[in-house]
Amino acid sequence: MTLKPRDMTLFLAVLALIAATGFLQSWNVALGILNMGLVSAIMALGVNMQWGYAGLFNIGVMGFLALGGLSTVIISKPPVVEAWDAGGPRVIFALLVGTAAIVAAILAWKRMPAGKARAPALVAILILGFFVYRWLFDPAVAAIEAVSPARAGNLGGLGLPVLIAWPVGALLAAGAAWVVGKTALGLRSDYLAIATLGISEIIIAVLKNEDWLSRGVKNVSGIPRPVPYEIDLQNSERFVERVSAFGFDPVTASTITVKLAYAGLFLAVLIFLLWLAQAALNSPWGRMMRAIRDNEVAAEAMGKDVTARHLQVFILGSAVCGLAGAMMTTLDGQLTPASYQPLRFTFLIWVMVIVGGSGNNFGAVLGGMLIWYLWVMVEPLGVALIGGITAGMPDGFWLKDHLLETAAHMRLLTMGLILLLVLRFSPRGLIPER
């Protein structure tokens, strides 16, 4: 499938919108929107694989993004040596014991003959496993979190380059997706939705509360970058010389250079993924996925293992979301577990996919960039609009104050309206599936 002229126009229009921001406001703002837009496009690609290819309804995107974010901490932060000495191996061992208990329970359920002994055995293994796990886990966590809590209080990471965290984030998300998919796929479509909603809330709760891992609400800042720091550029004589030759201010030029470097990285990942996704969609595998989506019964009658294919595509889509989550945290340079809000990180991604055109990878990319642009721009526009409406009202009038105060919440309203309007009048999106 190639892009039609109309689709190209749409892409150019979005780029023109971003460029207009650059000319009218500042290039820093415009590149900021572009970078996050590229990451959003990757998130939308992931969701589109699940929804567009296979009709799977995942509303736990936030959780998979957060796992990606966690991987940047685990991979790239330097290890906190005292904390490792205090209880690192014990925590790892406790986690292994916990996992082993669950695996043992599953094995017991599968291997033991159905009878009176099976259910009590299952419960006994789980309860025993839980207490052993807590007995191992709790003292180790207390020891780790006691190590200079203001500065660290966690295990830190492996100290590897942050780029490695991107595929690792995808792997973490894929693992979580496997667990969810194994239990909820093959049942009603809504059950997957509820299960993913649940797992994402739990992942966020873990990030917020397991201080030994992610420092919880104390946040992890200073995650290493894959690109140079602005201050290093400003101190580099060669850089200053070169930009001065073009007549740029070194400070502005350094921030823009950094953002451009990020944009290049993200664009490379996006193009690579888009190429993979297109190849997959046009392969026999892609046709099979769409066949399953359009008529599960017929596909099953043709000998396709529907549940297994669903699990496969669910894991793939979640892995892409995990990758995007790692990229986002790398861009932010910090992991702030409290900032993960489902409306922003799950439902907004859905708006992107639906508006862009579900089932079409280019549509997802377009939707990601466009909706991100709108998400950023609606707030100032809303404030300006309310400002215009209330300009005629006297100062101190309660309605004026209230409207000005709540104008920032226009965003959700607008996004909801856009979603409803698109679903109603153009359900196939801006770039429909062909």
Next chain:
Amino acid sequence: MDLLNAIVAFANFVMLPAVAYGSQLALGALGVTMIYGILRFSNFAHGDTMAFGAMATILGTWWLQAMGVSLGPLPTALLALPAGIAATAVLVLLTDRLVYRFYREQKSAPVILVIVSMGVMFVTNGLVRFVIGVDEQRFADGARFIITAREFKELTGLKEGLAIKSTAMLTVVVAIIVVALLFWFLNRTRTGKSMRAFSDNEDLALLSGISPERVVMFTWIIVAALATIAGVLYGLDKSFKPFNYFQLLLPIFASAIVGGLGNPIGAIAGGFVIAFSEVTITYAFKKVAGYLIPAWEPQGLVQLLSTDYKFAVSFALLIVVLLFRPTGLFRGKAL
């Protein structure tokens, strides 16, 4: 004596909160299950409908309070409740007319309706934030306790107190009345029976001359009432914060699914199962254990899971039910 103390402590910290919370969840799950049984989709906007209903009631309460009206020991919000229900009913009927009806006529797949409900959720959420903001609002007035811990101790001479919050008691009483009314309506009235017939077999119901639009309208009105009452009771008992209602979505859906989607009795049972598990598993049993086994001095709090992981409880129950009994405890219609 120690045994009595243990029982009182358990009742005070586990039983009573769980009964109140369970009633709120049950009312919420009833709304979800009604929509599921009759309109045949999972309504993700339900949490925010609850928030909207509570918000409308709060605005009414403030107005009444400003007029100097009060119910004495009872919260003024009870007086404002009918107005809140009416406002919410107008909202959901309007949404149905403008949004859902189109997809119903198209006979869209349920999953499309779920996505549509997500859009409605956004809009309702934005509306609530727009009107009342994101901050916490307190609107409970009247007596705070039916019996305070101190009074209970003086009355019984026990070391442990049993405090009965008036809002908790009110929650339970109102929930019982509402559920009784609902079941009377569904089982005894003509409209209620036609709704059940429609839920059981749509085609047969249509053939027997039941008007679908009428059934749908009554469903929405009942759901609006349930959502508003659940929202207000939750707000009175805890406090009103728009985001909390979104987070209630998971336990509410877990309740409905654990009980069996589409089955009203299941929704109520599921609500209490979820609430009791959540409160029991996240409660620190140190005090109770201290009374029961005086010789044992536990080091920690004797808490299975910290309260931050209460979602994990609903989730785990949900997974267990999905794995072993996907139709739920009471044989709902979904698989």
